[in-house]
Amino acid sequence: MPHDTDRDDPACESESADAGARSRPGRVDVDIVGSGPNGLSAAISLARQGFSVRVLEASDTPGGGSRTVPLASQGPHADLLSDPCAAVHPLALASPFFRSLDLERHGLTFLHAPFALGHPLPSRGTSVALRRDLSTVDAESFGSEAEASAWRRIIGTASRYSDDLAALLLGDGRRPTSGADFALADTTGQAVRSVVRGARGFASALARSYGEIALRPGSAVSAVLAGLAVHAIAPPARPVSMASGVLLGATLHGHGWPIVNGGSGAIVAAMRAELESYGGQVECGRRIDSLDHLDGRAIVLAVGALEARRILGASAGLRARLLRPSPGGAAARVDFVLHGDVPWTDERLGHAGTVHLTGDYRHVDTAEKAARSGEVPDSPAILASQPWTADPARISPDGRRVLWSYAHVPNGSEVSVTERVTRVIEASAPGFRDVVDATIERGPADLERYNASYPGGDIASIAADVPGMAFRFARSADPYSGGARGVWMASASTPPGPGVHGMAGAHAARRVAEYLHSDHSSRG
Ligand SMILES: Cc1cc2nc3c(=O)[nH]c(=O)nc-3n(C[C@H](O)[C@H](O)[C@H](O)COP(=O)(O)OP(=O)(O)OC[C@H]3O[C@@H](n4cnc5c(N)ncnc54)[C@H](O)[C@@H]3O)c2cc1C
Structure with a gap:
């Protein structure tokens, strides 16, 4: 030693x-x-x-x-596969290191669903559905042209610089110029310049959009931005949440949010x-x-x-x-075995690879703060993936498929969330319970047992x-x-x-x- x-x-x-x-x-x-x-x-x-x-x-x-x-070691659903942790891979596509490898030669293929992201807003009785191609974002995507144009300005600016943003946020800020193992080191200086230029456009887009109410709490744009931000498992207005939200928003239209074949x-x-x-x-x-x-x-x-x-x-x-180090917020994973599609009220959500069940800005802000203070919210922030929308091979010959989801809960929580997650999905997909054949929940303690890097279910590893x-x-x-x-x-x-x-x-x-x-x- x-x-x-x-x-x-x-x-x-x-x-x-x-x-x-x-x-x-x-x-x-x-x-x-x-x-x-x-x-x-x-x-x-x-x-x-x-x-x-x-x-x-x-x-x-x-x-x-x-x-x-395999979803289960035995029983009727042991033939189905599930991703116990990561399922959706914008960061793999954006990673300068992965891009320096030729992983495709070993059979790696990314698959994109027709809609990259769906976001139901039950309090407004509407949904947002976004395709990867930014130019397709229109009044129908957001329910109003004002909101759609605010989105195109804000995230459009970020996604134009998505490679630079990824190089910067995923880069080695401590040593931007030394070493040349992969292209990132050489591009960091350029990335900083591009992002500074982009940040100016981004800030002015934000300012103009705020004036147009598109960014105020209650708007669909602020709801979608908050849903992106809480991937950090923290309230949406925190700097780290906002940074990850902007990066994920940029990759949504820049690289896409694919799943992996197999x-x-x-x-x-x-x-x-x-x-x-x-x-x-x-x-x-x-x-x-x-x-x-x-x-x-x-x-x-x-x-x-x-x-x-x-x-x-x-x-x-x-x-x-x-x-x-002290552990942060945690996740509880719930896999639903379904014998059919989720009966979303808005049928576009049935073609979305990822669905954010995070409601509007105020809702998710309150839920994240509650989870941080040790309370399991009635309606926690939930992120879901429907892999069969990109890969029909994820549907078994008899029609079963696995809806992947996780809810944000307090670190170390022992409270089961399956019923809460079911209720939240039902609010935007009445009849959901009727297509569920089985549920498998892995709470914070299970996640920690599965991988010691998730203390108390902290999937962000502190x-x-x-x-x-x-x-x-x-x-x-x-x-x-x-x-x-x-x-x-x-x-x-x-x-x-x-x-x-x-x-x-x-x-x-x-x-x-x-x-x-x-x-x-x-x-x-
Ligand atoms: C529920 C969940 C959902 C997620 N969703 C996504 C997603 O959709 N997209 C995304 O990009 N990311 C997602 N993530 C995050 C992503 O999976 C992790 O950030 C990523 O895997 C971290 O990689 P890592 O190499 O640092 O560590 P890990 O992937 O955690 O790997 C650490 C490895 O070390 C091993 N290990 C631990 N202790 C020891 C020991 N003492 N001796 C030997 N081996 C040990 C573990 O078994 C494990 O294999 C998710 C994570 C979770 C838990």
Whole structure:
């Protein structure tokens, strides 16, 4: 176990006690703990630079939050597949690192539904339905031309710059110009300039739209923007919510919100194939409890911050200076097995890949604040995916399909939400209960058991507060520091935060590569 103390701590500048052992033959250059999108991204990035890499995964299958598994281990619905975590992939399409790979050669295909997003507004008796192509957004999409034109101005401005916005928000803000593992480093300066230009247009579009009431609470535009923002599992007006809302809005029309042919596990299968093509390996069933049995010259902890802290804390001789992160809001997943389509009042919603059941701005703001204060709202914020709208193969020969959903609840909540979710869907799809054959709920405790990176069901892995996140793990200026020499963090707990984009892994890998090169040259 090569790791002594924080390399940013002046007291820790000396070489590791067993640094000499690092040249032991047969030893891998990098051990990576966790095979989610970030662990695999770090592994691919390092393996294609020629380093030997081993990924150690606690579960029996790789993938973390991007797996596809049978809905049930036995019973009548064991033939159906479900994505236990991520289901919809705008960030995979927007990810500069994924775009630097050719994952399609390993069979990865993204599929788009006719409508990217549906958003029922039961309090107004209407819905919003948005196609990927911004030019199709019209009075019918929003129920009024004033609102449609406000949307085109606001999100149209953002989506024109969606690549730059993605490069900036998913980028490595700490080190924008060094390294050239993928194109992002070279484009960050340009992205900043474009986004500054775009931000001016965006701000003036907001100001004009506010004057036209389109953005006031109660409007359909503010409802849809709030639904995008609460993906951060926080009230919509928080800066981190607004940033993720703008990015998701930009990707909605810029890249689309696809599902993956065969399920989210196909992303990981393609990444694993890519890694293996460079000689990297993934070992499943390897839960790591301390670093003592790892002998990589460098270690990447691609797990949530609390889990990383537990592993580091149990490692002998480690004097890492770690901060104690606190978990954020949580999710409760509910899968509905249906024997037909959802009977939405607005039939356009039956063709929407994603449906936001978050109501209007005031409604979702109140629900998110209640969940934050420990109360399970009667009508929580709910996000749903209808994968069969993009991929008819998700319908079994006898007509069954899985409606994927999750509701925002307090961290650690033990309250069942299936009835609440059912009621909320019924409000916009009367008769929904009659098409439900079975429900499977996975509450916060189940999610934590499934993946230690979701403490108390916090599916954002302690990342909802992005400015804090950057410094939260180790007392270091570098958000990817693992708090000990030769150890890095790369997961949804580090910038740019949650989502299947692999960017934290790519950013950490640049640091690991530099460390390995300097470690090698310091030993002559
Ligand atoms: C319910 C839910 C819905 C989501 N929906 C979306 C979505 O639609 N789109 C989207 O882009 N993102 C979504 N996300 C977020 C996304 O799944 C995560 O942000 C992403 O998977 C994080 O990747 P990661 O590599 O950092 O960590 P993870 O994917 O969490 O992977 C960490 C891996 O480390 C393993 N591990 C943990 N501890 C140990 C240990 N001690 N030893 C060895 N291995 C260990 C875990 O088993 C896991 O495989 C969702 C997440 C959840 C939970």
